[in-house]
Structures are given as C-alpha cells and as structure tokens.
Amino acid sequence: MDSTNPYAPPKVQDSVASLDLPTAGCSADDRYLYLTHGATLPDRCAVTNQPLEGGDRVFSRKFIYTPPWVYLLLFVHLLVMIIVAIAVRKSATATYWLSEGIRRRYVRRRGSALGLIGVAALGIFAATRLQDSDWVIGLVMLGFILILLALIGLMLATPLKVRGYKRGTFRISGCSPDFLASLPRGGYPPKQKL
Numbered sequence: 001m002d003s004t005n006p007y008a009p010p011k012v013q014d015s016v017a018s019l020d021l022p023t024a025g026c027s028a029d030d031r032y033l034y035l036t037h038g039a040t041l042p043d044r045c046a047v048t049n050q051p052l053e054g055g056d057r058v059f060s061r062k063f064i065y066t067p068p069w070v071y072l073l074l075f076v077h078l079l080v081m082i083i084v085a086i087a088v089r090k091s092a093t094a095t096y097w098l099s100e101g102i103r104r105r106y107v108r109r110r111g112s113a114l115g116l117i118g119v120a121a122l123g124i125f126a127a128t129r130l131q132d133s134d135w136v137i138g139l140v141m142l143g144f145i146l147i148l149l150a151l152i153g154l155m156l157a158t159p160l161k162v163r164g165y166k167r168g169t170f171r172i173s174g175c176s177p178d179f180l181a182s183l184p185r186g187g188y189p190p191k192q193k194l
Contacts, residue, residue, distance in 0.1 A: 025094070027186025028179075032163065033172040034187055035063075037092035042182065045099040047159050049178040058097055063172065065090045065165040090165050098159060106157050113153035120146035167191070 025039030035041075043052050066089045073081035098106075120143040127139030164171035166188045 026183060028175070028181075028183040029185065029187050030177070030180065031173070032187075033160070033175045033180060033183070034169050035092065035094050035172060036169055037094075039092070039094040041094065041096040042179075043097055044179060044182075045102060046096045046175050046179055047102045048099055049176045049182070050099050052097055053099065057100075057103055058095060060093060060095045061160070062091055062093050063160075063162050063170050065162045065170060067165075090170075092170055096160065102159060106159055109157035110154060113150045113157060116150035116153070117147055120144070120150065 025037070026033060026035040026041055028034065033041075033046075044050060045052075066085050070081060070085045070088060073084055123146070124140050124143035127136050127143065130136050130139070158174075160172050160174040162170055163173045169188050171188070
C-alpha cells in the first residue's frame with residue numbers, strides 16, 4: 001500500500017541552488033539580455049562574468065523603459081512630456097550581481113555627477129550675488145549647462161541599460177559576451193496570433 005498522502009501540500013525546494021536560475025525570466029542573444037519582471041540572473045557579475053566573491057553585491061533594480069517618441073514632447077511642453085512619460089513607461093524589477101570593482105566604478109561616476117551638480121548650483125548662487133550683469137548671465141548659463149551634463153552623466157552611470165521593450169520583455173545592454181553566452185538563447189517573445 002502507498003504511504004504518500006495525496007492531500008499533502010507540495011514540498012518546497014530547500015535551497016536556491018536547486019532553482020533553475022539561468023532560465024528564471026531571462027534569455028540572451030549575442031548582444032543583448034532579455035528579461036521579464038521578476039527575473040533573477042545567474043550568480044555571476046553581469047558585467048564581467050566573474051564568479052561571486054565576498055564583497056560582491058546583489059542588486060534588485062527597477063528597469064524603466066520610456067519610448068523615445070515621448071522625448072519629442074519636450075518641444076510641446078515639459079509638463080506634457082513628464083505626464084505622458086509617466087503614463088506610457090514600462091517597468092520591471094530584476095535581481096543581478098555586480099563585482100566589487102564594477103560597483104565602485106559606477107558609484108564613483110554617480111558621485112562625480114552629483115558633485116558637478118553641487119558645483120554648478122553653487123556657481124549659479126554665487127553668480128546671482130555679482131553686480132556685473134554680463135558675468136551673471138554667463139555664469140548662470142554655464143551653471144545650467146553643467147547641471148545638464150551632470151544629469152546626462154547620472155543617466156549613463158548605470159551598468160545595465162534598457163534599450164527596448166516589446167510584449168513584456170526588456171532588452172538590456174551592458175552585459176559581457178561571456179555572461180550572455182551562458183544564458184539560454186532567445187529574444188523578444190513571438191507575437192500571439194489571434
């Protein structure tokens with residue numbers, strides 16, 4: 001007689017190692033990583049493909065995709081562009097690992113961009129205290145240009161960047177070719193036929 005209980009709840013896997021992490025919501029081609037919401041990447045650095053070490057960090061990051069046409073609305077009005085961007089953006093959260101050296105490099109880049117914003121803000125404040133109007137206009141313009149460059153630097157100071165979105169799948173760049181080769185082959189999911 002069989003001693004298993006057919007009404008018993010299913011057994012839970014005990015360790016993360018027993019999960020099929022490489023196929024948990026991600027695939028790759030030769031250039032891009034494709035992931036869906038809740039994806040967990042393998043336990044290697046996504047940028048260098050190095051195995052995990054003691055100082056490496058796990059990141060659970062929200063990837064956001066806004067269609068490029070939305071930025072053309074800036075010519076209409078800034079507020080219109082912001083409202084439309086919030087309405088049409090797509091987001092997903094994924095978990096990945098970065099080695100300590102890569103993480104430090106991107107933290108330094110963010111710190112430099114934030115420092116540049118601070119210097120530009122102080123420059124604008126100091127320019128408003130000057131009496132000569134020619135210097136004021138020039139320094140304020142320079143301050144705003146530096147702030148714009150710093151904001152662009154902040155956007156670029158991330159190791160993995162969203163390059164596209166289709167049918168619930170994000171296309172991500174920034175992974176090493178060896179890391180991409182270790183993932184299942186794939187891309188955007190095919191269109192569903194009606």
